[in-house]
Amino acid sequence: MGNTEKNETNQRIIEAARHVFAERGYAGSRMQEIADAAGVNKGLLTYYDWSKQKLFEAVFADALEQFFGHLDAIIEADMPLINRLESLVDKYVDLLLANPSLPGFVLSEINQNPAFFQEKVQSQQKVPDLSRLLVQIQIAGQTGQIHPIDPFQLLMNVISMCVFPFAGRPMIKGMTGIDDNSFNHLMRQRKAAIMAFVQRALRPD
Amino acid sequence: MGNTEKNETNQRIIEAARHVFAERGYAGSRMQEIADAAGVNKGLLTYYDWSKQKLFEAVFADALEQFFGHLDAIIEADMPLINRLESLVDKYVDLLLANPSLPGFVLSEINQNPAFFQEKVQSQQKVPDLSRLLVQIQIAGQTGQIHPIDPFQLLMNVISMCVFPFAGRPMIKGMTGIDDNSFNHLMRQRKAAIMAFVQRALRPD
DNA sequence: GTCTATAGGTAGATAGAC
DNA sequence: GTCTATCTACCTATAGAC
Numbered sequence: 001m002g003n004t005e006k007n008e009t010n011q012r013i014i015e016a017a018r019h020v021f022a023e024r025g026y027a028g029s030r031m032q033e034i035a036d037a038a039g040v041n042k043g044l045l046t047y048y049d050w051s052k053q054k055l056f057e058a059v060f061a062d063a064l065e066q067f068f069g070h071l072d073a074i075i076e077a078d079m080p081l082i083n084r085l086e087s088l089v090d091k092y093v094d095l096l097l098a099n100p101s102l103p104g105f106v107l108s109e110i111n112q113n114p115a116f117f118q119e120k121v122q123s124q125q126k127v128p129d130l131s132r133l134l135v136q137i138q139i140a141g142q143t144g145q146i147h148p149i150d151p152f153q154l155l156m157n158v159i160s161m162c163v164f165p166f167a168g169r170p171m172i173k174g175m176t177g178i179d180d181n182s183f184n185h186l187m188r189q190r191k192a193a194i195m196a197f198v199q200r201a202l203r204p205d
Numbered sequence: 206m207g208n209t210e211k212n213e214t215n216q217r218i219i220e221a222a223r224h225v226f227a228e229r230g231y232a233g234s235r236m237q238e239i240a241d242a243a244g245v246n247k248g249l250l251t252y253y254d255w256s257k258q259k260l261f262e263a264v265f266a267d268a269l270e271q272f273f274g275h276l277d278a279i280i281e282a283d284m285p286l287i288n289r290l291e292s293l294v295d296k297y298v299d300l301l302l303a304n305p306s307l308p309g310f311v312l313s314e315i316n317q318n319p320a321f322f323q324e325k326v327q328s329q330q331k332v333p334d335l336s337r338l339l340v341q342i343q344i345a346g347q348t349g350q351i352h353p354i355d356p357f358q359l360l361m362n363v364i365s366m367c368v369f370p371f372a373g374r375p376m377i378k379g380m381t382g383i384d385d386n387s388f389n390h391l392m393r394q395r396k397a398a399i400m401a402f403v404q405r406a407l408r409p410d
Numbered sequence: 411g412t413c414t415a416t417a418g419g420t421a422g423a424t425a426g427a428c
Numbered sequence: 429g430t431c432t433a434t435c436t437a438c439c440t441a442t443a444g445a446c
Contacts, residue, residue, distance in 0.1 A: 030422090032421075046425095052421090
């Protein structure tokens with residue numbers, strides 16, 4: 001991934017690749033379409049030393065970084081469980097509002113090539129360590145701060161509620177007939193809706 | 206070798222296509238791999254009048270039917286809201302346990318080809334009408350059966366919590382290192398976990 | 411019904427002109 | 429740096445042998 005110098009044309013190629021790969025997936029993308037989207041000739045992709053595989057790895061590594069990177073910061077910070085969950089929902093939905101195609105892209109590619117993701121997990125630290133958060137949930141249950149709950153299931157609940165609507169965005173848009181603006185509006189409302197839901201479910205008897 | 210054999214071979218082709226398309230997506234699938242998975246020669250695909258597109262449409266229509274079909278039955282039935290939600294979670298997680306690759310497949314293809322899904326929605330009744338359920342949630346809130354909640358957000362919460370872990374199954378398996386058996390065990394526990402969570406969140410003050 | 415061989419088309423990559 | 433032309437490999441589909 002050494003091709004990230006400031007060359008403007010090269011940046012346009014990377015941006016175009018990000019867009020095309022996110023829309024069509026790796027297998028469905030064509031170098032010709034990436035070149036067209038970048039407004040450059042296909043031959044230039046070779047000139048800038050990009051193969052399809054290299055372009056994808058650059059774009060996908062970046063997507064994984066975005067998808068998981070924000071979690072780390074939230075998990076490392078020192079705050080009470082409810083605030084941490086609130087911060088997670090707030091920041092995560094904001095991230096997805098700014099990058100609505102991210103979940104669909106990442107989930108599709110991981111589904112279609114689990115081995116590639118497995119490598120990333122083992123070789124690098126692209127994937128956050130959730131154990132601290134899981135322990136905090138366990139303790140909060142034991143000390144009566146929240147109603148006791150299986151930490152894994154709570155975390156899965158919160159992440160599911162944040163991410164799924166974006167992963168299923170074209171489905172939701174298709175079924176309800178709403179446009180991008182209405183969808184975004186619903187998702188901004190959703191931040192408060194999720195937290196209200198979680199807080200009611202967690203509040204001690 | 207009579208008609209029975211012909212049907213049997215054709216059936217093996219369809220099953221193989223279901224498997225390969227679910228794993229690799231439309232663009233990443235190869236007719237050769239489908240033939241191999243079916244244990245037949247590639248030329249037979251033409252003999253049984255299958256093009257790649259035809260095979261995919263057959264398999265995908267079936268997947269949509271499974272993904273949405275069960276919702277209809279639950280929505281049509283006449284029961285109190287909480288029971289209906291419980292029935293939805295119970296039946297839906299069971300369906301996904303039996304077909305774990307279904308969400309990843311359906312969501313990937315809809316993301317990569319929204320127009321195709323849009324057609325299905327408009328032309329046919331493959332997609333359930335959720336309005337009855339939304340109205341029931343609204344009324345339950347107004348009559349004090351449950352704590353008032355935006356019906357869309359509640360429905361999104363419940364569906365997200367059921368479907369997302371399966372859509373992200375390779376990711377979850379990769380991050381936690383668990384195998385299929387452990388994953389299935391967690392998802393079976395999850396049915397009760399989701400309903401307990403929802404019921405606590407919805408219970409009136 | 412099933413196989414082999416191949417036609418026809420397309421996509422990734424690159425050499426070489428400018 | 430950018431474009432045109434082309435090479436090579438692969439993929440869908442099918443004709444024809446058995």
